[in-house]
Amino acid sequence: MNEVIEAPSKAIAATPALAANSPMGMMLAAVQQGATLExxxxxxxxxxxxxxxxxxxxxxxxxxxxxxxxxxxxxxxxxxxxxxxxxxxxxxxxxxxxxxxxxxxxxxxxxxxxxxxxxxxxxxxxxxxxxxxxxxxxxxxxxxxxxxxxxxxxxxxxxxxxxxxxxxxxxxxxxxxxxxxDGRPPKAPKLITQVQLLRLQAVLSQCSPGAQKKFAAVWPDASQIPCDRVDAEIAALEGAAAKHKERMAAQAQE
Known part of the structure; x- marks a missing residue:
């Protein structure tokens, strides 16, 4: 007499349900309906x-x-x-x-x-x-x-x-x-603001190493630039950055 032995059932870990309206849920539904690879x-x-x-x-x-x-x-x-x-x-x-x-x-x-x-x-x-x-x-x-x-x-x-x-x-x-x-006396001349300084640094980072070195020689500490000089300094740096970008583009085409 043959005895039928049932294999013990294995617990299957539950998988998180996907929201039907989420992209992944819609993608799964599309695959099940025969969606193309594209x-x-x-x-x-x-x-x-x-x-x-x-x-x-x-x-x-x-x-x-x-x-x-x-x-x-x-x-x-x-x-x-x-x-x-x-x-x-x-x-x-x-x-x-x-x-x-x-x-x-x-x-x-x-x-x-x-x-x-x-x-x-x-x-x-x-x-x-x-x-x-x-x-x-x-x-x-x-x-x-x-x-x-x-x-x-x-x-x-x-x-x-x-x-x-x-x-x-x-x-x-x-x-x-x-x-x-950092403790600058209140009566000191008004200096560059933090927002202006961040903008200036962003433009400066796009300039050539030579232009950056020249700027550092004039302004060793950019946080000390007087407020009434900020616009002129940024404008000059923007011009230098544009020229550097043009030179780099020309070299890339050679």
Whole structure:
């Protein structure tokens, strides 16, 4: 007598249900109905664009919630000598310690990358990412800080730290309490704004190395450019950037 032995049934892990009105759900339905490869590729492209849009919406919501935290950046470093004695400013760790808890709370994180490391010019890019996948960035550049008898490594480290501090404040849209540009006296001439400085740095990064070096020689610290000189400097840099672009295009065609 033959005995029929039934194989034990295996548990099948449940798969998340796809929303019928989502691009992936519609693509699956189309495949089941015999869609062509071209149609499937178009649907995959639609799915990718849909996911990016959803990630951007999630980022915007998280950033709005972060801003609602009303983060306060405390100036923890006092100036002990020089014309700014008695003033104070926030160091990089002051800014990081202030923003990180609120960023993490809403699924956001920041990081930096040295995106340009030439002898006479450095550029730092600050990235702000959300767990949903969307990312935004702000870049800022400047020459090595050779003031105060610094050696070559110290000069580059000083500029890198400065750029990290300001790009993090820029990407998060925050400023120090009573922000006075690192303790600059109130009666000093009005200088370039942060927005203008970011625009100037963006244009400068498109110029030739020679033009960048020449600019750095005239303005070792771009944050000290008087406000009434900003438009003229940016216009001059835009002209230099356009010429550099034309030269590069001509070389590419040779």
């Amino acid at each position: 149609q499937v590729e178009k649907m995959m492209d639609l799915q990718e664009r849909w996911e990016k849009a959803e990630a951007k919406k999630a980022y915007d919501a998280a950033f709005a919630n972060f801003k609602a935290e009303a983060v306060t950046i405390i100036k923890g470093r006092a100036v002990t000598d020089g014309p700014l004695k008695g003033k104070s400013y926030a160091e990089l760790h002051d800014v990081v310690n202030a923003v990180t808890p609120a960023l993490s709370k809403h699924g956001l994180s920041s990081s930096w990358k040295l995106t340009k490391d030439d002898k006479d010019w450095m550029e730092v890019t600050c990235y702000l990412r959300h767990v949903g996948g969307h990312e935004e960035s702000v870049s800022m550049g400047g020459p090595p800080d050779t003031g105060g008898a610094k050696n070559a490594i110290q000069a580059r480290a000083s500029t890198k730290t400065y750029l990290e501090r300001y790009t993090l404040k820029a990407i998060t849209g925050l400023s120090e309490q009573g922000d006075d540009d």
